[in-house]
Amino acid sequence: MTVPIIIDCDPGHDDALAIMLAAADPAVDLLAITTVAGNQTLEKTTLNARRVCTVAGITDVPIAAGCARPLLQPLSVADDVHGASGLDGPRFPEPTVDVVPEHAVELMRRILVEHPEPVTLVPTAPLTNIALLLTRYPECASRIREIVLMGGSTERGNRTPAAEFNVYTDPEAADIVLRGGVPVTMCGLNVTHQALATPEVVARFAGLGTELGTVCAELLTFFASTYLRLWGMPHPPLHDPVAVARVIDPAIVDCVDANVAVELRGTHTRGATVVDPHGYLGRPANARVAVALDREAFWDRMVAAVTALGARTP
Ligand code: RIB
Numbered sequence: 001m002t003v004p005i006i007i008d009c010d011p012g013h014d015d016a017l018a019i020m021l022a023a024a025d026p027a028v029d030l031l032a033i034t035t036v037a038g039n040q041t042l043e044k045t046t047l048n049a050r051r052v053c054t055v056a057g058i059t060d061v062p063i064a065a066g067c068a069r070p071l072l073q074p075l076s077v078a079d080d081v082h083g084a085s086g087l088d089g090p091r092f093p094e095p096t097v098d099v100v101p102e103h104a105v106e107l108m109r110r111i112l113v114e115h116p117e118p119v120t121l122v123p124t125a126p127l128t129n130i131a132l133l134l135t136r137y138p139e140c141a142s143r144i145r146e147i148v149l150m151g152g153s154t155e156r157g158n159r160t161p162a163a164e165f166n167v168y169t170d171p172e173a174a175d176i177v178l179r180g181g182v183p184v185t186m187c188g189l190n191v192t193h194q195a196l197a198t199p200e201v202v203a204r205f206a207g208l209g210t211e212l213g214t215v216c217a218e219l220l221t222f223f224a225s226t227y228l229r230l231w232g233m234p235h236p237p238l239h240d241p242v243a244v245a246r247v248i249d250p251a252i253v254d255c256v257d258a259n260v261a262v263e264l265r266g267t268h269t270r271g272a273t274v275v276d277p278h279g280y281l282g283r284p285a286n287a288r289v290a291v292a293l294d295r296e297a298f299w300d301r302m303v304a305a306v307t308a309l310g311a312r313t314p
């Protein structure tokens with residue numbers, strides 16, 4: 001069964017590979033790419049989505065720009081992680097893939113209303129667009145099969161000691177999504193840090209002998225330099241494609257049911273995801289929480305996607 005999905009992203013190195021996986025894997029049907037401010041400004045994340053689609057030959061998927069800032073707090077980009085462009089490393093050609101004029105939330109709503117079956121949303125960025133969709137068009141909730149997001153963590157953070165970047169950037173949006181009643185699967189840092197892009201992985205992309213394979217190797221090489229400089233990690237975790245992989249084959253990402261709450265008021269912990277698999281707080285489970293990754297299957301699907309796209313582009 002091919003699962004219809006929309007990816008909501010802030011390219012971003014890992015978002016870029018998530019787009020490629022979503023566009024090429026036969027298990028999913030990518031209906032749209034929507035962008036949001038996060039890793040970089042909306043202008044830059046949208047330009048980067050166009051760049052990725054151009055270099056990957058993804059020409060049949062509409063791209064729509066969404067929210068330029070979080071619901072309440074000012075935007076704080078991750079230029080320390082992804083660079084000034086948001087996609088530093090490779091040199092990209094002028095994009096030939098354009099955006100559609102609709103706002104991301106309007107495009108998502110139209111697709112949800114018109115598509116013959118419920119659609120899975122795959123946010124790999126701050127949840128501002130998704131929260132706005134659920135708030136402005138609550139009737140769309142029944143048309144969403146599930147929300148499989150990259151964000152949060154069962155353990156520590158990566159933007160503060162307690163909070164992961166996507167949730168920290170817009171905690172109110174994450175709170176709205178987690179309390180919105182739509183089935184949510186959370187792929188947090190605890191599982192995405194199992195998707196380490198080792199030199200062997202980078203060599204698989206470089207060894208494809210295609211322009212796209214080389215671009216992926218260059219993206220991962222830049223990402224590796226960032227993780228070594230900022231966190232002393234020799235291999236970077238490729239966060240966002242893990243959420244896509246969960247939709248492609250749930251067996252690749254093991255999950256447990258748990259209550260997940262977003263801390264909105266903590267002086268030191270705002271943006272933390274408080275995950276309670278043992279029910280200490282007596283609250284019902286409101287999410288499936290990813291806990292383990294089949295690394296071999298994950299990387300095989302990722303490399304197969306880039307191979308397929310590379311074969312399509314001249
Ligand atoms: O914390 C990792 C997440 O923040 C990823 O989605 C990355 O692209 C950044 O958006």
Ligand code: CA
Binds near residue numbers: 125
């Ligand atoms: Ca992202």
